[in-house]
Amino acid sequence: MTKGVDHITLTVNKLDECKEFYVNICGMRLIVEEKEYIGLSDGTFSFWLGLPRDNLPKPLKFNRNNVGLDHWAFKVKTMEELKKIETKLKKLKVFMEEGGITDDDFGGTAIFTQDPEGMKVEFHLREKDL
Numbered sequence: 001m002t003k004g005v006d007h008i009t010l011t012v013n014k015l016d017e018c019k020e021f022y023v024n025i026c027g028m029r030l031i032v033e034e035k036e037y038i039g040l041s042d043g044t045f046s047f048w049l050g051l052p053r054d055n056l057p058k059p060l061k062f063n064r065n066n067v068g069l070d071h072w073a074f075k076v077k078t079m080e081e082l083k084k085i086e087t088k089l090k091k092l093k094v095f096m097e098e099g100g101i102t103d104d105d106f107g108g109t110a111i112f113t114q115d116p117e118g119m120k121v122e123f124h125l126r127e128k129d130l
Contacts (some may be wrong), residue, residue: 043111
């Protein structure tokens with residue numbers, strides 16, 4: 001049986017911009033930094049960002065309507081933490097869907113934004129643990 005998520009790896013074109021987003025906005029800690037990839041962690045799982053491995057004719061842009069990743073969410077434990085994130089995003093002029101904190105339509109409260117590659121990122125506060 002599985003015991004949770006060990007790591008997630010995303011392919012990105014803008015490695016430095018994504019590193020800044022996930023470290024400075026999402027609070028991830030840099031654990032590995034190489035020329036073509038970086039490793040981040042929040043203490044519960046690792047999150048890896050890497051440049052494309054194959055020689056493609058031109059960089060592709062993320063499209064959540066393709067088969068694969070739609071979005072992913074950071075767990076937030078309190079409304080106070082969610083409000084702090086909202087304040088930080090507003091201060092940095094980072095776009096948020098619905099202008100900030102909103103109902104996620106699935107029993108929680110969330111902020112939806114995008115990383116520098118256009119990947120949808122959610123900060124999610126769940127009423128009850130699964």
